[in-house]
Amino acid sequence: MKFTTVKEFTDYLYHLPHLHDKSDLTYIKRLLAQLGNPQDQVKTIHVTGTNGKGSTSYYLSNLLQKAGQQTGLFVSPYIISFNERIQLNGQGISDSDLLNVANEVWEAMAAVREQDQDPDFGLVTFEYEVAMAFAYFAHKDCDYAVIEVGIGGEHDKTNVITPEVSIITTIGLDHEMIIGPTIQDIAREKSGVIKYKRPVVLGNIPESVKGILEKKIAEEASTGYWLGKNFRVLEAGSEKFVVSLASGQKYDLLPRPEVETFDAAMALRAFNLLCLKNPAMSLEAEAAEAAINETVVPGRYQIIQRRPMIVLDGAHNLQAMGNLLHFAHGQAKARRGRLHALVGMMKDKDIDQVLDLFQAEDDVVLTTVDYPRAARKEDFPAKYLDRFSYQADPWTAYQKMASALADEDLLLVSGSFYLVSAILLKLHAEQTEKE
Structure with a gap:
């Protein structure tokens, strides 16, 4: 066993490099293959966006839990402890489970070095975390796992999944040196989470880059569900706000900051799409409203x-x-x-x-x-x-x-x-x- 304490592991983790020489997915894919491709053993929802992806992920995770689903959640950053990064049914991974998957990834990394005769093979910090999350969710037989990207989309280390639904919350300027420099570059990078014949939910997207996303949706034979077109937020900022889906379903929710209303709306729209594929887990409006209203997103409003x-x-x-x-x-x-x-x-x-x-x-x-x-x-x-x-x-x-x-x-x-x-x-x- 390589790691015997969480501190020993996190000290190792944070001394790993942050980037490879090449910005591709070959390293994480080799490691996941050695683990038996756990990312393919769980249904996933992939969430990206300049802002709002964390809140949207938490809202959707709570909806799935309320519907009785064994739900994984991978988010960043953590606020109090590293265990928050990898969650099961709203609870951070236990120290013992964390050490088990950390050592499992370490052993897989060693096996790749030996089998491929590549002694220099290694992971960057985020890849190690991603591999741990997928292994843990597979071990726990999750029904669904909500996966928040780290940075961007197409080249993000989480982009090794074929999600049931993708979500792009917002597109704005951030991490320009990595995925920019223009907002058009950022939009192209984030569009990488759109997958073949899998629906995508889209939030507040600037008009200047909507065409980029529409092109990607068409190329992937996907279907886009746009905030303001296919679902809406009504009465935002008043005594309540209402999320209205195209089906006519409406959800009355407690007041919250305006941007949080959009995040909740995207989670509800994505959850509704998941229910269409799995009607057995649908929620009555009152239960869905409770799931949103009870959600606390650490470090966000x-x-x-x-x-x-x-x-x-x-x-x-x-x-x-x-x-x-x-x-x-x-x-x-x-x-x-x-x-x-x-x-x-x-x-x-x-x-x-x-x-x-x-x-x-x-x-x-x-x-x-x-x-x-x-x-x-x-x-x-x-x-x-x-x-x-x-x-x-x-x-x-x-x-x-x-x-x-x-x-x-x-x-x-x-x-x-x-x-x-x-x-x-x-x-x-x-x-x-x-x-």
Whole structure:
């Protein structure tokens, strides 16, 4: 056995390379073949998109569970522990199961090296995680597994499946250096999850790239189900919102940020398509509504306190932060309070554009998380260091800001999932001490 503790494994995992010399799927396919191709032993749903793919994945996973299905979920990043990456029926993989599949992948990797006489064969970090997830879901005889892509689509290491349904939530600018640089390049990359004669659900897609997706749908003899055309969100932002499917089925759901309504709608549309193929698992509207309303998506519009309101969200690109600030400013205005924000970002993100979204009256504190890619003080443009304050330690900054809030105010923690995770870990430790 290679690994005997989770820490031993994660230390190894995070010292693996992040990229191969070639951006293709040959390495992951060789490894999965050695494992007996577990990705083909489970029905899957493949979810990509610039934003919203995590929330959509969680919503769909809960719908499947409510329908009595043994449901796997593979998502990133994790917020509290690595085990969140690979879930079964809403619960993170146990430490013992994690070590079992981690060692199984290690042994398969060693076997490929020996059989192919290729001593240099190895996996990058994300490939190792993907292989573990597929092996685990196969071992647990999952009825369905919801698979969130890492980056992009066509060349993503998860793109070794033929899903029952694909979902493309949004298309915007992010990871331009890897799958860009243009939004058209990004659309072509994400269209890679569309498979032959398998339906695809599409969310808020810019008009400028719809033609690219329509072409891919036609090439694959697929069928596209478009938000605003084949299913709709009605009354978004009011006392409730309604998801309406083309069949006439409607779902009345609790209010939530507008972008989350679209994610829930895509999950419902995808679930409806799955039910058409498997009528035995269909849900009454009330049960489906409960599945959506009960879903908590870690680190995404996560409200940990109502008055004063404290919201944690890992928004880290222009589109996601724009949506988040639209929600946060609306909440602050309705409460007649002020928006306060603790922001930590990665230095390879569009820092200038994201920070420019804040309003002049917002109280913003910049910070740095303990991570190699994290933006440090010198990585923030000088004009924002003049405009905002800077506190190197995020927990110190959070405590100071939270303690000074008026009841009407809203505190937003955002800019990266690493910052959200750091704050939630501290809060969890603090709560544990009290108990």
